[in-house]
Amino acid sequence: AQKITQTQPGMFVQEKEAVTLDCTYDTSDPSYGLFWYKQPSSGEMIFLIYQGSYDQQNATEGRYSLNFQKARKSANLVISASQLGDSAMYFCAMREGPNTGGFKTIFGAGTRLFVKA
Amino acid sequence: DVKVTQSSRYLVKRTGEKVFLECVQDMDHENMFWYRQDPGLGLRLIYFSYDVKMKEKGDIPEGYSVSREKKERFSLILESASTNQTSMYLCASGGTMNTEAFFGQGTRLTVV
Numbered sequence: 001a002q003k004i005t006q007t008q009p010g011m012f013v014q015e016k017e018a019v020t021l022d023c024t025y026d027t028s029d030p031s032y033g034l035f036w037y038k039q040p041s042s043g044e045m046i047f048l049i050y051q052g053s054y055d056q057q058n059a060t061e062g063r064y065s066l067n068f069q070k071a072r073k074s075a076n077l078v079i080s081a082s083q084l085g086d087s088a089m090y091f092c093a094m095r096e097g098p099n100t101g102g103f104k105t106i107f108g109a110g111t112r113l114f115v116k117a
Numbered sequence: 118d119v120k121v122t123q124s125s126r127y128l129v130k131r132t133g134e135k136v137f138l139e140c141v142q143d144m145d146h147e148n149m150f151w152y153r154q155d156p157g158l159g160l161r162l163i164y165f166s167y168d169v170k171m172k173e174k175g176d177i178p179e180g181y182s183v184s185r186e187k188k189e190r191f192s193l194i195l196e197s198a199s200t201n202q203t204s205m206y207l208c209a210s211g212g213t214m215n216t217e218a219f220f221g222q223g224t225r226l227t228v229v
Contacts, residue, residue, distance in 0.1 A: 035218075037217075043223055044220070045207070047219075050215060050216075052215050091159060093160075093218075095211075098167065102147075102168075103165075103167070103211065103214055104162070104165060104173065106175075107152070107159050107161075107162075109158055
């Protein structure tokens, strides 16, 4: 069954340091996509980065990179040079399909990141 | 500018009422989703739809139904609201396998 696990309910990081947020997934579908979203206290969901299951290289978007280890089924988010504005909830998500016609997308429980000045 | 709009930001309903949550997108997306968000549980998929009149159950469909009569509109229906359905409800729409989903602003539903 499709599953996403984020084992860190909360993380602290010092401003300007790098931080890694963990995400493991489980799927039997060879074709899938992995996403990370940020949810600040305002509640909006902000897309950060995408990795496809067939992509050979790790995805990067500015200060965000995705450490994709396919054999271990992990897709960790690395934030470099943390900023105070990075304090937020972070969600890992996986999309499979189409199986019955649509792209089922599920999310993990999230990790709350606190950036300290 | 892409937009997913949920009809209400806050709703208070009584136990047993039939509740409609509406979501409209302007991006011509085929895929639309309804999630509920609860602390410590993240976002849990209730239902999704990949075309007009087509729907699939997510992980927690019990107590909910959906309707998609037009491509741009996806409605979540609570047939008989219960207090354990008090939650934040998020609608999203997304195009294809490798494109991100866009979210509405959320509806905080309280059932009393």
